[in-house]
Amino acid sequence: MNTRRLEEIRPKIKALEAMPAVPTIVQPLTSMLRLPPEEVDMERVVELVSYDSTIAAQCLRMANSPLFGRRDTETVRSAVLALGLKRVEAILLGCCLSRIVPADKWAFDAATFWRHSLGCALVSSKMAKLIGYPDPEKAYLAGLLHDLGILVNMIACTEDFRACLQAARDGRVALHRCEEEHLGFTHCQSGKILAEHWNFSADVIAAIEFHHHIVPESAARPLVSLVYLSDSLCRLRDLGYGYYEAMGVDLAGDAAWTALVEHYPALAKVDLARLTMDIDGAMEEIVAIVDAVFSPGQPAAE
Amino acid sequence: MGIGTAKPVTQSDATDLRDPAYLKIRDVIYQVSGIYQPEEKLYLLASRCAGRMGAVNAKTPAEYLEHLTVRANREAELRLLLNEITIGETYMFRSPAQLEALRRVILPQILEAKSALGFKRLHLWSAGCSTGEEAYTLSMFLREESEAMLKGWTVDILATDLNDHSLTVAKAGIYGEYALRSTTELLRRKYFKPHDDKRLQVTDPLKSLIRFERVNLRDDSKMTFFKGMDIIFCCNVLIYFDLNSKRKVMQHFYSNLLPGGYLFLGHAESLYQVDDRFHLVHFPGAIGYWKPPVGYTGGGKP
Structure with a gap:
């Protein structure tokens, strides 16, 4: 991570709250x-x-x-x-x-972004219930907010972020990989700064910071793992960032899965194929909800 | 490949979907066939049941559930319902997400691994090929890649089915509009010739990649002959087998696949509790079953 670069944009992130649109x-x-x-x-x-x-x-x-x-x-x-x-x-x-992102700073359409966020919220809470995680509401919230840093990056480094997204699209690779390469930091780190500034709870902040890299043992690890897996599943079921990510993922062989099974053995028995088909089934509603807020193609709600 | 799409169905056609009997019918089907319908798509299931309910004179979904579970002819009735569900399923390019996974993720992976060993041959198997649509789709796919990714490679497709009539149709390769509805004009011109007013016939370059053979997937002695496969497609075939037969067929598929090879099922089918040696791997919009190479210890990415 490029700490200097991140420090440079820190004041910009903190200034967000003073924006009249918030x-x-x-x-x-x-x-x-x-x-x-x-x-x-x-x-x-x-x-x-x-x-x-x-x-x-x-x-x-x-x-x-x-x-x-x-x-x-x-x-x-x-x-x-x-x-x-x-x-x-x-x-x-x-x-x-x-509304914290001015219309001219959106790098991709708002509906795509919120479909992913809402999809991740629904999958996180569904998975939480399936495995007996005690706070599905928190899982929902963490899923909804996990990509806060993408909003931050669109505002704080608009053009560089656009370039990242374009590179990710062209290479069909994960967005955070391109952020690492082009920005020196990812939406995980910038999201964390805003979430801390807004006094989100510690585990939600951890989910924002670590949803692409599983943390070492900590109290927040189950929530982080839930969001990590939900994010992956959504990106694999047409609820990603609107482009084809060329990936094949053995979720049950992933570190996040292993970490979560340690805390919630019921996960080992979850029928992953069935869960995936449930996500497909829920897509219609996710799309309807998001499109009610953002007409497709519109950059953001007025 | 899940619920058929031959007849258009709308939600308003359905009877009371809140009837919990539909969920139970859904679960019975899943247990027996591995075909799953998410709750949001129950109206499709309800409309398929409606036809059968009329035929057996069942007044309510609960009464029909009895026909499927406790009546003497339950197995026959289940078979008839499954036929309703999978009707009208085969046409070319039925599963674009599977092909995209093949093009973007799987083939690059397999080709790299095999090249390193000096092998330049690729073997695909359409198991339960029915009237041949899937095999010809794969053949078109491979032909299209022959000047790109597959340049210098020898490829072949084994297409097997139990039904002689289906195999005769498959070998003739004559198809109407329904089978070709997702085949682009470009591909039609390239790989088909006119047969009569309404139908096209596949040309030799497509046929030459395929070997059609009559095979019963339950025939243990025969199944041991098909070693060295890279990718096996077996869509909507397992639904006709009981659990023990399914497990046997899976054993054969597993040992016939090369390490690092993949098995694809119909998009609503799952191997949950049928076989746990295959790793379920997610691709955008598709699920594959992977035989990991020796020494794979997890890590998320095949």
């Missing part, structure tokens, strides 16, 4: 997302959604989409109820975080 609801939202569903106050969610007219409109649009049977939802409250907490959270967080 909604004040990011903080209450991320702490709310950490709660188990039964403890979340629906009134508070409705309040957060109503706070922002664009987000409210997107929830209504989503609730009225064919996926939810076109139920003529007119109020924010009924839209939130129709969509359910998980989907509303995804819309909220997607909208909020997308």
Whole structure:
């Protein structure tokens, strides 16, 4: 890692919070997302959604989409109820975080980015439940936020990041490899800086920092491994960064898998082929949710 | 290769998908055939069941489940349902993700390993080739690569089936629009000649790579003859075998494959609890089963 280069952009990352586009609801939202569903106050969610007219409109649009049977939802409250907490959270967080990236700095379309993030969130929480990981909600959150550093890189080193993405596309290789080569650091490290600055919990920060490199033994290792595996699975099931990554992965032979099996032996019995087909099955909904927030082809939500 | 797509089905056609009996029917099918349907695609399964439910006069999915599990003719009924499910499955270029994995990941890997040993021969096997669509697809694929990646290599395809009628059709190589619906105009012009108004016939360059042979995959003495395979395709064939036969066939495939070779199944099929020597390897949009070389100890990447 090129530490000097990373230090150079550190002030840029910290300045992000001062940007007028960053909604004040990011903080209450991320702490709310950490709660188990039964403890979340629906009134508070409705309040957060109503706070922002664009987000409210997107929830209504989503609730009225064919996926939810076109139920003529007119109020924010009924839209939130129709969509359910998980989907509303995804819309909220997607909208909020997308706004930190100005439209002209997106290196690829926002919908592709959020499909990957939401896919990873859903797969992480599904896998968490399958293996008996005690906090599937946290797995969901860590999955949703794991690529925060990509947003950071788009803002802090726009052109260099574009070049990385292009090189990754051309070579059909993993994006973080090209970041290492072209930037000297990856979205894992830059994401960590913003996540620390925003006071995310230590294990979510670890998931952001290590989702491409498994950490040595630590309390966060199971969560990191979950996100690592979910990220790989999503990239392998057409929920990646929108290009063909030429890879063949023996997930069960991977260090992340081995690390997770040590903590959760039930993983060894997970039917990986079936899990993969479930992800394919869930894709339609992921795409529908994300497209309700970002019309395909649009750089970011207005 | 999973649920057929011959008849268009929409979600509104289906009966009450919330009926838990459909999940149970799904699980019975998975146990018996290894074909899996994610929850989001249950409407396809429901529509296939609907036809059979009418035929046996079952009023509810729960009643039909009894036909599949406790009635005296359950095995025959299951066979009929499986036929419904896999109907209309074969056409050329049915699994582009498998071919892409072959082109981008697997062949470069295998060619490199074999070149290092001074071998310049490649053997593919379409096991259960039915009317030949898969074998000719592979033949086109190899021909297309013959001036690129495969320059200087000798390649051949073994195509076997139990059914004499299917083999006769396969050898004749005459196909209509359904079989050719995913074959580009360019490839049609290059590798086919007109047969009659509606059909095309494969030309000799495609045929010459393929050896058709009648083989029963359960015939132990015969199965030992096909050593030295690099890649085996066996799509929607195992569904017709019971667990013991499946295990035997897998043993043969495993010992017939060279170390580092791959087995591909239909895209909704899984080997879970059938064979644990093969490593499940993920490619973008496809799953393959890998026979690791001697000394492989994990590490994620084949």
